[in-house]
Amino acid sequence: MNSNTPSQLLLSRLEINLDEVPIEQLDHYIAVENFLTDEEELPRDADNLKKVQKYLEAFHHICEVEDWKRAIAISSIRIFFNEELHNQLFSWGYYPELAELYNKLLNTPSPELNTTFLYGLGNLHYAKGDYRQAIDFYDKCLKESQGIKDFQTVGAALNSLGLSHFRLGGYDKAINCFLQRLVIAWENNDYQGEGAALNNLGLLYSTQGKYRKAIKYQNRSREILHIIGYRSGEGNALGRVIAS
Template identity: 30%
Template structure:
């Protein structure tokens, strides 16, 4: 009886802990995000991922990865955001939790949209929306956001599709003012139709009257109204709306919107012929654009790198344990075979059996080693092509002598340079390396040039031949 009571008490505590983690990863995270405190939001997720691991709450870990990716996307760190989404996507819980799976797919699409990989973004939004409908998820806000972002993905491709998906966004969640604001923008700048612009701005006012908007939505609406009046030539009204939007954006710390507003105010003063004011706000715009300091991001990156290192360390430990069990099983099996064989025929063929067994054991070990090396080679190539965070650690496990020799030449090589060395060792071209790491081929060439200098490789020496000869 006492055991039963303890069991139910443990279950209750576990549920309380998971509920607390979920609350922090949603309510508290969203509150920090709305205030523009993305670094704090990311660090909150790091803490909750650790807490989730301690109690074996995989959903909390996967959700934490997904939320970190949102903060990184807001900070413009798209490659790191995609890495965390990949971590979430590779967890078994994500395939079981359909809502989480849809949000992860949508997060990947959002990064592609920010990187202007529009066709890729559309494909991922299609996949996310298909999953949403397949499992009949009931989240109008999520569906509305996906339709809005899919609409934005079509902007440079197909104007008709932009309108189609903005109307779908409204239909999926009529109480959300954002799709109406987007339509107002469309008619203001793409359609050049101020009557339609005004129509949708009034729709926004009606929606906001029934459903009080967030401070962010209010600031975006005021900024849109400012653009509308600037387009009409009513510059004083435009400045009034921009000023109200700016005050709200400062309160909620939306740095991106503050910069946009400074730029819009600067342009408006320029249209009014006030060059002094225009210059003043343009300078403010430039300062805001450069306001994210390296020191601030370094603190965030430190926490995130620590989290990745922990994840990779766990992976290496699990891999070692797995290999130990397999090796032990093989050894035990071989010993049993050897003992049984000796039992049935030890008197007549003892010497012959021992010799034959030794030969066969050596051949098996050699074949197994070759097979493991081939499998490892293919695995590492796949990890490189996916830009997996485990690529570097796996390469070092299989080919430790390569990094040993490189670090002997220059002990100051950092992980990014070692990763480039590994890809060159695999004979990947500059285009392949650029595609795998989401950078331009020119960037890869610059990195190769710097790597030559750090390793003291002469210009006359072929970099690929030098690396393969290590």
């Protein structure tokens, strides 16, 4: 058996010792080992979900015994394109499976991780076009991240809240979120965050027909992103200026 496959490497990382497992949890840990040692070759036309099914099965068994450290390890395994499993599910569009994964992980005792999963649920609903539900999760993420002074996540949550309100036509609320995002960026020397907030303000004002204001914000965004060498963001800002 190849011990260098992703599933074998993950099993080694989990360091499960069946001799130390409580008897009432033994079946679940045995199931995890069985799924991760199963190297059955899948058909060439197997869909992407089938390719990661054994990891999801192992994840669910680990969650049944509330072994959150190992559950997080499984959810973050990198199998394809160097993407963590939960991000890969998002990229592939397997939203029900991803929602189930995130909702289970919300039981973890770590506030830092909870903000990550709340933000992930917000992104999931945003991608589905369910902006009101996205706002609910982003708002919860914002409050928790403020409580633990995780200002990087605070900034991300404010930006995503602003975009969600923007999608619903709540321009005043969106402006308020982007301005708060701008302040957080200034306070933490987050130039990329500052550029993103300015760019989004420009986009919003352009949508409202306030073109002079839009150009002002997006020119400033382009200048900042150029200074820090963030070419992708700079291109987006430049595109908005031209469109305005």
